[in-house]
Amino acid sequence: MIDIHCHLLPATDDGAKNWDVTLEMCRMAAADGTTHIVATPHANHEYRYDRGAHLALLNEVRARIADAGIHLALTLGCDFHFSFENIEDAIAHPDRYVIGDTRYMLIELSDFSIYHVEHSIFKLRSAGLEPILTHPERNLELLKKPELVRNYVDAGALVQLTANSLTGFWGKPSQKMCESLLHQGLVHFLASDAHGLKGRPPLLSPARTAAARIIGDAAATRLVEDNPAAILANQPLPQ
Numbered sequence: 107m108i109d110i111h112c113h114l115l116p117a118t119d120d121g122a123k124n125w126d127v128t129l130e131m132c133r134m135a136a137a138d139g140t141t142h143i144v145a146t147p148h149a150n151h152e153y154r155y156d157r158g159a160h161l162a163l164l165n166e167v168r169a170r171i172a173d174a175g176i177h178l179a180l181t182l183g184c185d186f187h188f189s190f191e192n193i194e195d196a197i198a199h200p201d202r203y204v205i206g207d208t209r210y211m212l213i214e215l216s217d218f219s220i221y222h223v224e225h226s227i228f229k230l231r232s233a234g235l236e237p238i239l240t241h242p243e244r245n246l247e248l249l250k251k252p253e254l255v256r257n258y259v260d261a262g263a264l265v266q267l268t269a270n271s272l273t274g275f276w277g278k279p280s281q282k283m284c285e286s287l288l289h290q291g292l293v294h295f296l297a298s299d300a301h302g303l304k305g306r307p308p309l310l311s312p313a314r315t316a317a318a319r320i321i322g323d324a325a326a327t328r329l330v331e332d333n334p335a336a337i338l339a340n341q342p343l344p345q
Contacts, residue, residue, distance in 0.1 A: 107310045108142040108334035109135060110205065111185065111212055111240060111266060111297035114308070115163050119148040119185075121301045125170070131300060132171045132178050135308035142179040142338065143308070144205050146212055150187035157182070157202055181206040181338065185240065185299075188215045193226050197233040204235065208340040212266070213237045217246045220254065224261040231262045236337075238264045241299060243271045243283040252283050259292050264343070266295040269313035270306070288320045294343060296329045 113121025114131045122128040135143060145164055149155030164182050171178055183205040196203050204211045230237050242248045242255050272284040287293050300308035310330050317326035333343050
C-alpha cells in the first residue's frame, strides 16, 4: 500500500515530535503493509514550508530507517492550506508544494470558508497542477454541505479520505460522509494523515478492509495501491 498523506518528519509541524516517533511511525506503517509514504509537512499560517530543508530532513529519515532495517520508500509532498496567498504562491512556483516530481498536490480546505473553491481548482489546473482535496469528511463546512464535494470533483479535483475517518475515529458524521462518498464514486485515495503513534497512526489496512465492504475489494485496492502508484509516476489515474 502507498500512503500519500503522513506527517512523519520529526519536529517539523504538529506531527512526529522527535526521531523516536518518526522511526516508530515508519516501522508501524511497514508492518501494516505500507511500502511507500509521502511525507507531507504543513504549509499554513503556523508552519512555514521549506522545500529544501524538508528534503534534507527526508534524506536523513531514509538513512535512519535503512540503518534500522525498515523497508519503506519515502517521497516529499506537502499538506497545503487552501488560502488566497498560498494558491498564488503555488501558481507562481508550481514545483514547490507537489508530491515528489509530479504535478499532484494535496489541498486542505479551511474549516471556516469554502468559497471560490471551484475557481481556485481551475486556476491550479490551468497552471499544470492536479489538486487532491484532503479529508473533506473532517471539514466542518463540508459536513454541513457534503454535496459540494461532487462540485469539486466535477471541477477537476481528486479526493482523499482519512483512513480512520472511515473506521469511526472522527465520529459518526464523518464516517457516514465517507461511506456516502465511496458509494457515489467520489473517492480516489485513502491515506492515514498520521501525526503520531496513537489516535492518528500510520495505518491503512483497517480502512482498506472497511472500504472493501462498501465498494468491493478491487475498488478498495485502487484507493491504496493503484491510484497512489499512478500519481507517484505522474500519470493519470487508471480507469
